[in-house]
Amino acid sequence: MTSAILQAINGISLAALLFLLASGFTLSFGLMRVVNMAHGAYYLLGGYIGLSVARATGSFAAALVAGGLAVVVLGLAVDRFLLRRTGENHLAQVLLTVGVAFVIGDVALRIWGGDFLKVPVPVSLRGAMELPGGLVYPTYRVALILLGTVVGALLWILYRKTQIGAVVRAGVDDREQVAATGINVDRLFVMVSALASFLAGMAGVAGGAFLTLYPGAEWEILVYALVVVIVGGLGSLGGAMIGALVVGLLDAYGRWLLPEFSYFVLFAPMALLLLVRPRGIAGKDA
Amino acid sequence: MDRSRAVLALVALAAFALLPFAAGPFWMGLATQMLIFGLLALSTDLLLGHAGLFSLCHASFFAVSAYTVAILQVRYGAPTALAAPAGLLVGTLLAAVFGLAVRTRGVYFILVTLALGYVVWGVAHRWSSFTGGDNGVTNVPFPAVGPFRIETHTGYYYLVLAVIAACALAYRALVRSPFGLALRGIKASESRMRSLGYRTGLHLYAAFVLSGAIASLAGVLYVYYNRFVNPVSASFPVSVEAVLMAIVGGTGTVLGPFLGSAIILGLRNWVSSFFELYAAVLGIVFIATVLWAPDGIMGLARRLRERAGVAPA
Numbered sequence: 001m002t003s004a005i006l007q008a009i010n011g012i013s014l015a016a017l018l019f020l021l022a023s024g025f026t027l028s029f030g031l032m033r034v035v036n037m038a039h040g041a042y043y044l045l046g047g048y049i050g051l052s053v054a055r056a057t058g059s060f061a062a063a064l065v066a067g068g069l070a071v072v073v074l075g076l077a078v079d080r081f082l083l084r085r086t087g088e089n090h091l092a093q094v095l096l097t098v099g100v101a102f103v104i105g106d107v108a109l110r111i112w113g114g115d116f117l118k119v120p121v122p123v124s125l126r127g128a129m130e131l132p133g134g135l136v137y138p139t140y141r142v143a144l145i146l147l148g149t150v151v152g153a154l155l156w157i158l159y160r161k162t163q164i165g166a167v168v169r170a171g172v173d174d175r176e177q178v179a180a181t182g183i184n185v186d187r188l189f190v191m192v193s194a195l196a197s198f199l200a201g202m203a204g205v206a207g208g209a210f211l212t213l214y215p216g217a218e219w220e221i222l223v224y225a226l227v228v229v230i231v232g233g234l235g236s237l238g239g240a241m242i243g244a245l246v247v248g249l250l251d252a253y254g255r256w257l258l259p260e261f262s263y264f265v266l267f268a269p270m271a272l273l274l275l276v277r278p279r280g281i282a283g284k285d286a
Numbered sequence: 287m288d289r290s291r292a293v294l295a296l297v298a299l300a301a302f303a304l305l306p307f308a309a310g311p312f313w314m315g316l317a318t319q320m321l322i323f324g325l326l327a328l329s330t331d332l333l334l335g336h337a338g339l340f341s342l343c344h345a346s347f348f349a350v351s352a353y354t355v356a357i358l359q360v361r362y363g364a365p366t367a368l369a370a371p372a373g374l375l376v377g378t379l380l381a382a383v384f385g386l387a388v389r390t391r392g393v394y395f396i397l398v399t400l401a402l403g404y405v406v407w408g409v410a411h412r413w414s415s416f417t418g419g420d421n422g423v424t425n426v427p428f429p430a431v432g433p434f435r436i437e438t439h440t441g442y443y444y445l446v447l448a449v450i451a452a453c454a455l456a457y458r459a460l461v462r463s464p465f466g467l468a469l470r471g472i473k474a475s476e477s478r479m480r481s482l483g484y485r486t487g488l489h490l491y492a493a494f495v496l497s498g499a500i501a502s503l504a505g506v507l508y509v510y511y512n513r514f515v516n517p518v519s520a521s522f523p524v525s526v527e528a529v530l531m532a533i534v535g536g537t538g539t540v541l542g543p544f545l546g547s548a549i550i551l552g553l554r555n556w557v558s559s560f561f562e563l564y565a566a567v568l569g570i571v572f573i574a575t576v577l578w579a580p581d582g583i584m585g586l587a588r589r590l591r592e593r594a595g596v597a598p599a
Contacts, residue, residue, distance in 0.1 A: 091396075099571070
C-alpha cells in the first residue's frame, strides 16, 4: 500500500514536469497553429544551460531562470526566421523543427558530452522529508509538484482571468476575428511563444535535476509531452493538466508493475482514445 | 515525358546491375543500403505522396519485421523460408493495429504515429530478455532457401536489387490502379471523395497497412544485409529520415524516394568522413529542404523541364 502511494506521488511529480512542457506546446498550437517538435530539444538545451549556470553560480533559482531565458531567445529566433516562413503547413513545420532539434541535440552533445548529467539541487531540497502519514519522500520531488502546481495555477489565472488570457482564448477560437478587432496578433504570438519557450527551458532545468540530461532525452520527453497533448486534446490548457496526470501516473505504475513494458503502458491510453475519442479529452473538432 | 522517365529508370537499373564490376565492398554496402532505405522511404511515400498522411512510425514496421527474422533465425534456428515471411507478416500485423491512427488526420495523425513508433522503440529497448536490449540480436546468417544460398555480399546485393525492382514495378501499378487514384482523390479533397461514395477511412486504412507491409519488407531485406538488429532501427530518427528521403527525392513518384535515399546516405558517408557533427548537418538538410526545395529533386527537375518547354530557346 505504501509503495502504491509512493508511486502515485512519483507519477504526480512527473506530471508536474510534463505539464510545464506540454502547456507551452499546446498553447502555441492552439493559438499559432504551430507544431513545434523542437520543444524536447528546448527542454534539453534549457537543462544543459541551467546545469552550467548552476555549476558556475551555485544557485538553482538562477539556473531555472537562465535555462528559461536562453531558450526564449532561441525560440524567438526559430519562430521569426524559420517557422514564420512555413505558414500553416504542418508537414513543413514538423520537418523544420525536427531539423532544428537535430542541430540543437548534436551541438549540445559536442558541448556537454554524452554522459548522464544531473543538475545540482540546492542543499535545502536534498534528501528526503516526511509527508503527513509517515511517508518518507525525496524533498526535491515534492518541490517539483509545488512548482508545477504554482505554474499551473498562474497559467490558469492568466488564461482565464486576465485580459491577455481572454484575447489568447479568443485567438485560439478564431484568429482572424481577433485580428479584425484591431488587436496586434503578432505581438500576442511573440508573447505566447516566449512563454512556451521559457516553460520548456525551465522544465529542462527542473527535470534535469531528477531525470538527468543525456543525448536522446529530448525525444523521450517530447514523446511524453505529445502523449499528454494527444490525451488532453490539442490547444486545451485544462486538457494538458488532465493529460499530464494520466500520463504521469500511468508511467509511474507502469515502471513499477511492468518494468520491461513501461513504455508500452503509454500505448494503452492512446489506443483507447483513438477508438473512442480521436480528438482527445478536451479537444475540439476543427 | 513518360518515356524519358522509363529510360532514366532503365539506366539506373543497368548502373546498379553493373555496379559490382566497378565498385569495392564499401561502395557495394552503401548501394545495398541505398536500395533498402529507398524502399523504406517509398513505403512512407505511399501515405505521404499519395494519401497525404505524414507518418512518423514506419521504423516500427521496419524494425519489428527485422527483429522477427533475427530472433527466429538466430534463437530458434528457423530457416529463411519461414523467418522471412514471418517477419513480413508480423510487421504487417503491427501496421494493421497502428492503422487505427487513420481515425485521426493532420497534426493528430503526425503526433499519434510518432508516439506509437516510440512505444515500439521503448519495448525493443527495455524488454531485454527477449529483444537483447541495446545489444540487439546479432549473427543473423545470410538467407538460404533450400538449395539456393546467398554466400557473398555481391550475391545478396543482386537479390535486393531484384526484389526492389519487382517492388517498384508493383508499386507503380498500385498507384495507377483505381485504388491509387482514389487515394490521390482523398489527398486532394477527402470530403469530396466521401460525397462521391468512397469509403475514405477504409481506403486510408488499406493504404496504411500496405505501406506498413512495404516497410516490413525493407526490414527483412535490412536484417539479412546488416546481420544484426538493435533498437536504433526502431528509433524516431529512422522514421523521420525515411520521410525526409521521400521529400528530398520528390514525393508522389517511384524513383524519388530512392533518389532521396541515395542523396541522404551518400551525404552521411561523405560528411561523417571529415566532420563530426553529422546529425547537425542532417538537421540543416531538413531545414533547407523545407525552405528551398519542398518538392524535392523530382520537383526541381519538373520545374526546369516546364520552364524549358514554355520558353524554348
